[in-house]
Amino acid sequence: MTLSEETLVELKEIAARYPEPRSGLLPMLHLVQSVEGRITPEGIEACAEILGITAADVSGVATFYTMYKRRPVGDYHVGVCTNTLCAVMGGDAIFERLQDHLGVGNDETTDDAPGLRSITLEHVECNAACDYAPVMMANWEFMDNMTPESAVQLVDDLRAGNEVRSTRGPRIVTWREAERVLAGFPDDLADDGPAAGPASLVGLGIARERGWTAPHPETDSGSGRTADTKQEAVEQADTARAETETKQEDSDA
Amino acid sequence: MPDTLTPVLTDNWGDDRAWTLAAYTERGGYGALDKAFAMDPAAVIETVKESGLRGRGGAGFPTGMKWGFIPQDNPRPKYLVVNADESEPGTCKDIPLMMASPHTLVEGVIISSYAIRANKAFIYIRGEVLHVVRRVQRAVQEAYLAGHLGKDIHGSGYDLDVVVHAGAGAYICGEETALLEGLEGRRGQPRLRPPFPAVAGLYASPTVINNVESIASVPSIVANGHGWFASMGTEKSKGFGIFSLSGHVRRPGQYEAPLGITLRTLIDLAGGMREGHELKFWTPGGSSTPLLTAEHLDIPLDFEGVGAAGSMLGTRALQIFDDTTCVVRATLRWTEFYKHESCGKCTPCREGTWWLVQVLSALEKGQGSESDLDLLLDQCDNILGRSFCALADGAVSPITSSIQYFRDEYVAHLTEGGCPFDPARSTAWAGQEVLA
Ligand SMILES: Cc1cc2nc3c(=O)[nH]c(=O)nc-3n(C[C@H](O)[C@H](O)[C@H](O)COP(=O)(O)O)c2cc1C
Ligand code: SF4
Ligand code: FES
Numbered sequence: 001m002t003l004s005e006e007t008l009v010e011l012k013e014i015a016a017r018y019p020e021p022r023s024g025l026l027p028m029l030h031l032v033q034s035v036e037g038r039i040t041p042e043g044i045e046a047c048a049e050i051l052g053i054t055a056a057d058v059s060g061v062a063t064f065y066t067m068y069k070r071r072p073v074g075d076y077h078v079g080v081c082t083n084t085l086c087a088v089m090g091g092d093a094i095f096e097r098l099q100d101h102l103g104v105g106n107d108e109t110t111d112d113a114p115g116l117r118s119i120t121l122e123h124v125e126c127n128a129a130c131d132y133a134p135v136m137m138a139n140w141e142f143m144d145n146m147t148p149e150s151a152v153q154l155v156d157d158l159r160a161g162n163e164v165r166s167t168r169g170p171r172i173v174t175w176r177e178a179e180r181v182l183a184g185f186p187d188d189l190a191d192d193g194p195a196a197g198p199a200s201l202v203g204l205g206i207a208r209e210r211g212w213t214a215p216h217p218e219t220d221s222g223s224g225r226t227a228d229t230k231q232e233a234v235e236q237a238d239t240a241r242a243e244t245e246t247k248q249e250d251s252d253a
Numbered sequence: 254m255p256d257t258l259t260p261v262l263t264d265n266w267g268d269d270r271a272w273t274l275a276a277y278t279e280r281g282g283y284g285a286l287d288k289a290f291a292m293d294p295a296a297v298i299e300t301v302k303e304s305g306l307r308g309r310g311g312a313g314f315p316t317g318m319k320w321g322f323i324p325q326d327n328p329r330p331k332y333l334v335v336n337a338d339e340s341e342p343g344t345c346k347d348i349p350l351m352m353a354s355p356h357t358l359v360e361g362v363i364i365s366s367y368a369i370r371a372n373k374a375f376i377y378i379r380g381e382v383l384h385v386v387r388r389v390q391r392a393v394q395e396a397y398l399a400g401h402l403g404k405d406i407h408g409s410g411y412d413l414d415v416v417v418h419a420g421a422g423a424y425i426c427g428e429e430t431a432l433l434e435g436l437e438g439r440r441g442q443p444r445l446r447p448p449f450p451a452v453a454g455l456y457a458s459p460t461v462i463n464n465v466e467s468i469a470s471v472p473s474i475v476a477n478g479h480g481w482f483a484s485m486g487t488e489k490s491k492g493f494g495i496f497s498l499s500g501h502v503r504r505p506g507q508y509e510a511p512l513g514i515t516l517r518t519l520i521d522l523a524g525g526m527r528e529g530h531e532l533k534f535w536t537p538g539g540s541s542t543p544l545l546t547a548e549h550l551d552i553p554l555d556f557e558g559v560g561a562a563g564s565m566l567g568t569r570a571l572q573i574f575d576d577t578t579c580v581v582r583a584t585l586r587w588t589e590f591y592k593h594e595s596c597g598k599c600t601p602c603r604e605g606t607w608w609l610v611q612v613l614s615a616l617e618k619g620q621g622s623e624s625d626l627d628l629l630l631d632q633c634d635n636i637l638g639r640s641f642c643a644l645a646d647g648a649v650s651p652i653t654s655s656i657q658y659f660r661d662e663y664v665a666h667l668t669e670g671g672c673p674f675d676p677a678r679s680t681a682w683a684g685q686e687v688l689a
Binding site: 017018020022025026027029030051064065067079082083084085087088090092093128130132133140147181182183186187189190191195198199200205207208210212213214219221225226227233 | 255256257258259260261263264266267268269270271272273302303304305306307308312313314315318330339340341342343344345347348349352353354373379380381382383384386387388390391394416417418419420421422423424435436437438439440441456476477478479480481482483484485486488489490491492493496497498499500504505506507508509510522523540556557570572574578582583586587590593594596676677679680681682
């Protein structure tokens with residue numbers, strides 16, 4: 001099935017946000033997923049045509065990034081962080097329990113069952129929430145401090161169509177709706193949920209309790225310059241990690 | 254001597270609706286902007302240089318100096334790109350920052366773009382954090398409506414447009430040139446350098462790429478002065494930074510402190526290790542920085558101190574593991590991550606990480622012999638420094654450091670024919686089942 005006229009217009013709208021249209025490709029593919037439920041050949045063709053590149057080019061990009069799916073994703077995408085910190089804190093046990101409970105393996109989707117929403121289960125990498133380990137993601141919303149029991153409850157609620165809220169965010173929308181936001185078409189949920197979860201606030205809480213603050217703005221210790229030349233800066237930087245900006249050549253000084 | 258914790262970036266996270274423009278403005282937000290506009294762009298760069306701010310994305314390169322590399326005589330447009338890809342295992346500071354106070358970032362983007370004379374900026378956020386994307390989208394929209402973005406901002410004659418861009422899942426896109434590839438709609442594979450981004454970055458134009466926390470620090474520096482910033486931290490590592498504690502401490506979370514604080518102090522603030530357990534190993538700056546142990550509790554967590562201990566400050570991602578954790582299991586899992594995330598561009602990394610996983614999995618199962626440890630170290634040697642980008646260097650860090658400190662534990666897997674640890678004892682709920 002070809003994409004609707006409305007979708008084609010929106011795809012072009014995305015490309016137009018950038019000085020060079022091809023920059024729109026990642027968000028465009030998010031939009032394709034939101035209307036098609038996955039990356040389809042039609043979606044690839046449409047992107048290629050709008051950007052004036054080949055379908056093979058688009059395909060090459062779509063296969064590079066893990067959020068793009070060739071197989072249909074369920075109503076909800078459920079991720080379990082099994083990177084080391086979360087795995088150790090219980091992510092492995094949670095992932096195992098969910099595979100059993102849902103009867104699916106990694107990157108598989110539950111069968112259509114009457115009256116139930118479908119779920120795609122996947123183990124994911126560190127999602128920048130390690131202070132809330134073990135962490136799960138429901139359609140890329142944070143579900144913090146999970147246990148095998150709360151994980152089972154979560155997927156049961158999602159399947160039954162009960163409203164589920166992120167522990168640090170809004171109610172969970174469908175995967176397709178989420179993909180639309182990632183394409184740069186915001187929904188109206190930005191104001192839902194708290195500013196920060198409890199772990200994000202522990203240091204601040206201790207500082208408040210003990211009356212600790214940053215120095216008074218009048219404080220002036222003079223220059224903090226640590227390197228005067230590029231060479232010095234390079235020596236001081238963690239070059240192993242950041243060659244990019246540190247291995248500056250003398251010629252472009 | 255500044256206080257032990259110095260909330261600046263985290264200071265408003267507990268405010269009611271902190272993410273809104275109203276709440277941010279209420280505490281003086283966007284005030285630094287006018288102060289910057291009253292200065293020449295070159296003077297803003299000078300202020301950031303004088304502050305001593307060094308990149309918060311892992312490398313620690315002086316931010317002001319990086320801005321100074323932008324050739325202002327180049328006729329092409331200049332770009333600012335914010336690296337909000339935060340994917341280094343253990344790193345979890347930029348995401349809560351953008352969730353709680355996206356306007357701090359937006360104000361930083363405007364001042365930084367003004368300084369380098371860019372009229373277009375991009376915020377590249379990893380795609381897997383939906384609500385954070387929403388909050389930043391909304392903040393940018395609010396900033397436009399309030400006249401902080403767009404044409405002739407605050408009547409200064411300066412124009413700036415900001416695009417919020419969601420990535421699509423690829424750790425390598427945190428590497429700055431791979432990020433540019435992603436932002437140009439391509440596979441995220443690092444670029445050959447030179448040319449460097451400052452000369453030919455996005456669309457072959459002069460480009461500054463900075464981490465979220467680096468850019469978010471700029472408004473406070475402009476508002477309070479470089480001397481204020483430099484009054485915190487240590488001799489060569491100035492200012493404050495967010496330290497992210499995770500794992501087996503009682504109160505994991507975000508602790509904003511002057512650079513140079515020690516892990517001992519941080520663990521103390523976090524209420525200590527879990528009841529009845531001891532610190533075994535930790536990462537100072539994410540999984541790409543060599544592991545440290547309880548011997549290193551008192552090293553100053555600044556660029557120099559952690560470097561001298563044989564590791565790197567990185568992103569101050571302190572993942573803490575206690576004596577219940579198997580270091581071989583931890584290392585294998587990280588190695589699987591690097592294998593999965595290797596972009597495939599160069600052979601030592603693509604094939605090397607695959608081999609590392611093979612050897613480590615066998616060892617973890619208790620198969621092989623002690624000579625495999627030397628084989629493993631050999632393989633690491635062949636990868637380190639021989640690959641195209643620093644992902645591969647990061648990949649060998651956990652392996653070489655864990656063998657350095659815990660060789661006996663590897664050997665124990667062989668003598669016992671498997672892992673001597675019970676993973677259930679490491680979980681967040683360990684010890685609680687009996688009660689339930
Ligand atoms: C594999 C790899 C992953 C990286 N991931 C990130 C990241 O997620 N966020 C980030 O800011 N920098 C990351 N970096 C460092 C960037 O290349 C770059 O040094 C940094 O964005 C510069 O910003 P700063 O000077 O403000 O720190 C990564 C580097 C490598 C090699
Ligand atoms: S070192 Fe790894 S991630 Fe970096 S370019 Fe080579 S294959 Fe890609
Ligand atoms: S390891 Fe799971 S969120 Fe970081």
